[in-house]
Amino acid sequence: MKKMLIAEALLMAACIVPAVAQQKPADDPKLKIYRETVTKINDLVHTKLDVRFDYKKRYLYGKEWITLKPHFYPTDSLRLDAKGMDIKNISVVKNGKNVPLKFTYDSLSLAIKLDKVYGNNETYIVYLDYTAKPDELKAQGSAAISDAKGLYFINPDGTEKDKPTQIWTQGETESSSAWFPTIDKPNQKTTQEISMTVPAKYVTLSNGRLAAQKTNTDGTRTDTWKMELPHSPYLFMMAVGDFKIYKDKWRDKEVNYYLEPKYAPYAKEIFGFTPETMEFFSKKLGVDYPWNKYAQIVVRDYVSGAMENTSATLHGEYVQGTPRELMDAGYDGGRSTIVHELFHQWFGDYVTAESWSNLTVNESFADFSETMWAEYKYGKDEGGAHIYDDLQSYLRSADAKNKNLVRFHYHDKEDVFDVVTYQKGGTILNYLRNYLGEDAFYKGLSIYLKTNAFKNGEAHQLRLALEEASGRDLNWFFNEWYFNAGHPVLDITYKWDEGTKTQTVYVNQTQTGDAFILPIAVDVYAGGKKERHQVWLRNKADTLTFKVASKPDLVNVDGDKVVPTKKTDKKTLEEFAFQYANAPLYVDRREAIAAAIPAQGDKNAQKIIIAALKDKYYGLRIKAIDAANMANDDVRNAAQPILMDIARNDKDNNVKAAAITVLGKLKASGMIKIFRDGVQSQSYAVQGASLNALAQLEPAEALKVAKSLENDSKGALATAIMGTYAIAGGDAEWPYVYGKYKEMGIQAQFDSAQEFADLAGRVKNPAYAQQGIEVLKNMGVKYKKYGIAPFVITTITGIKTKRTELKDDASVKAADDAIKAINDAK
Structure with missing residues (x-):
């Protein structure tokens, strides 16, 4: 699973208050429970489902045949997870006949008394007739997965304009048992067969192959999908809706992309690199893509980022886009998610974490795969940027340093889906790859996959595989990074002795x-x-000495920039300038830029910033552009002509947009042609920055331009039009602002809330003001658990103040009601 909602809800939470963390104090009794791997009494062997859907009631009517066998010890009982269902019949199948069984049910699990004692050399089949009612299930989600009801009916009545009717499932962590009874644990593996009866106009998707289609006389069709290789129940999936299928292939296997009709023409632009990635991973891992097909589907209102259902990944909307949107998206605009979920087909699906405590063998690898692909496809800098951002995400988290990577104590299994399992885990794998070397590292991964194929794995098995490949003992590494918490905090200082020609480096670990x-x-x-x-650092204080013929220009500790650490590196600005110009890696140059930013009165710092405006990597050009102190005459005089050239000619749209944004703040009339040209760009990012810049010089012209761009406005352009209207617009512009604001993701809504509220406070029509208040109220209620409530209440209070001045009593009351609703929300 890709936790996009790191990019949305969690990112937002980091900007406000880490409210979730505050709700779970260190003395939480649940943190004292040892979360052992679930004991296997019975093993799933095969799961056969026959389901149909009641769109009006939001029900699934299911019939199920589960083939099981005792794991080792004889047993006469079976326990199945089944959340919030009506159970009509449970029987054992004997000679083709259903023999009823006794059972008890507590709304979460079924305790079934079998007809006899079975040994582990016997299989038996249990039949169930049931109704799943996911919308009536009280299920709590998490920061990674915002809901946990397993089965989702999207616009089932067709009452929401411009939203398709869809059904889809989300099984991780243990929500598949909300739509079919099963042993809903990751250490179970089963083959499967699912028959779905759906309106004939719709397309279906599930795991494995489409084995049969039958047209029924009542306007429905029954599609039967078969997965003939075993996988875990949480990886079962279904999707139903109006999708167009783009057929691709990798070697002799189907690779298909399922999209809403309006995005279908862009399927190749969105997903077309998938076969190349499958080939890269197959060769790198020494294990060919293991399933009989690979499909990717994009659905509405998905509750996380994406999910690696076996052979059939389900994505949220953010991975898709028109060619204009995709040209601004960059690697992390969806492509990294596509890579992440594909890698799970090996790490997560082919070999699955034995327990949620060992989730690292799924998610840390999928996170690391994003860096692998970035390096291969886009170059060393892209990979370096990606893994650096991972490390920073982990370091920014207030309580992450207290959590082990392999975690046998947690409040709830959902909590393991965090920056430790994902981002820190990815950086640890990157460090381990560097220590072992590319060949030994990937040979070890291949051994791990082949040894545990279609079974379960944990960190110890990974260690043993890497030891077998490399011949090196890795107990120390796993004890340090997998079974312990925290990270080194390094303080690095230097001393040169001219007399003895000795360079001394003092490395203190201050954690x-x-x-x-x-x-x-x-x-x-x-x-x-x-x-x-x-060298090896082994102590809280290490002293390193090197004999050098002359005083070094630079001593670069961690020359490969792979150690997961927070560090204070006490180099001079002159040394950082040398590092920027001579050390080869992304992080080398980024560190130099970071050192220069607060010291732009210094000539060495200026040298770094100006050089970085032309850095070979687009991300560092943007960092330098954003950081350049244009109030400093020396910086401005050197930077301005470079920025003007970037605004006209840079190959990266986001770099162009960053330069235009800085130039716009100068309010120099001589640049207006750049801005007028920019609003004609095909890039929404460039258009948006240019419109904002134009508004600084010619607000009336900007208002007219904004009106002319409304019909095709997304992303940064939509935000810029909203900003223009917030300053100079009125009632005529409100419908556009209101419509676009509602379409935004939560992070974009949060970022634009003040501008949105400014216009809501100013419009003459009270109904418009109340629309704005309602949207903000809904945001405050829905995301209150992430700490957003104080900000939203302050924003609504600002609207209330303006409506009071306008004597708009109805809107004032609406504001008071909204604030109360947010305060009362749980």
Whole structure:
């Protein structure tokens, strides 16, 4: 699963208050429970389902035949997870006949008394007739997965304009048992067969192959999908709706993309690199893509980022776009998610975490795969940027340093889906790859996959596989990084002794607790050459000495920039300038830029910033553009002509947009042609930045331009039009602003809330003001658990103040009611 809602709800939470963390104090009794791997009494062997849907009631009517066998010990009982269902019949199938069984049901699980004691050399089939009622299920989601009812009816009555009618499922962590009874644990594996009876106009998708289609006389069709290789119940999936299928292939296997009709023409632009990625991962891992097909489907209102259902990944809307949207998206605009879910087909589906405590063997690998692909497809800088951002996401989290990667104590299994399992885990794998070397690392992964194929794995099995491949003991590494918490905090200082020609480096580990053992590269640049030293840090205070013919221009600790650490590196600005110009990696240059930003009165800092405006990597050009202190005459005089050239000619749209944004703030009339040209761009990012810049100089012209761009406005352009209208618009512009604001994701709504509220406070029509208040209220209620409520209440209070001045009593009351609703929400 890709936790997009790191990019939305959690990112937003980081900007406000870490409310979720505050709700779970260290003395939480649930944190004291040891979360062992679930004991296997019975094993799933095969699951056969026959389902149909009641769109009006939001029910699933199901018949199920489960083939099971005792795992080891004889048993006369069976327990199945079944959440919130009506159970009509449970029988054992004997000679083709259903023999009723006794059972008890507590609305969450079924305790079934079998007809006899079965040994582990016997299989038996249990038949169930049931009704699943997911919309009546009281299920709590998490930061990663915002809901947990398993089966979702989207616009089932067709009452929501411009929204298709769809059905889809979401099984992780243990929500498949909300739509079919099963042993809903990751350490179970079963083959499957699902027959879905649906309106004949709709397309279906499930795991495995489409084995049969039967047209019925009542306007429905029954599609039967078969998965003939075993996988875990949480990876079962169904989707039903009006989708167009784009057929692609990898080698001799089907690769299909399911999209709403309006996005179908862009299927190749969205997903077309998938076969190349399948080939890359197959070769890198030494295990060919293991399933008989690969499908990807995009659905509405998905409750997370995406989900790696076996052979059939389900994506939220954010991965798709028109060519104009995709040209601004960048790697992290959806492509990294496509990569992440594909890698799960090996790490997660082919070999599945034995328990949620060991989720790292699923999610840390999928996170790391994003860096693998970035390096291969886009270059070393893209990979370096991606893994650096992972590390920073982990370091920003207030309580992450207290959590082990393999975590046998947690409040709820959903909590394991966090920055430790994902981002920190990805950086740890990157560090381990560097330590072992590419060939040994990937040979170890291949051994792990082949040894545990179609079974379950955990961190110990990963360690053993990597030890087998490399011949090195890795207990110390896994004890440090997998079964312990935290990270090294390094303080690095330097001393040169001219008399003895000795360079000394002092590395202090200042974190609480024991020292980390850190194999690390130290690069010494002197006399026009670089000499690499491989050293081990083992103590809270290590002193490293190097004999050098002349004073080094730079000593670069962690020359490969792979150690998951927070560090204070006390280089001079002159040394950072040398590092920017000579050290090869993304992080080398980023560190130099970061050191220069607060010191732009210094010539070395200016040198770094100006050079970085032309950096080979677009992300660092943007960082330098955003950081350049244009109030400093020396910086502005050097930067302005470069920024003007970037605004006209840079190959990356987001870099162009960043330059235009900075130039716009200068309010220099000589640049107006750049802005007028920019609003004609095919890039929404460039158009949006240009419109904002034009508004700084010619607000009346900007208002007219905004009106002319309304019909095809998305992303940054839509935000810029809203901003223009917030300043100079009125009632005529409100319908556009209101419509676009409702379409935005939560992070974009949060970012644009003040501008939206400014217009809501100013419009003459009270009904418009009340529309604005209602949208903000809904945002405050829905996302209150992420700490957003105080901000939203302040924003609504601002509208109330303006409506009071306009003597709009109805809107004032609406504001008071909205604030109360937010305060009362749980």
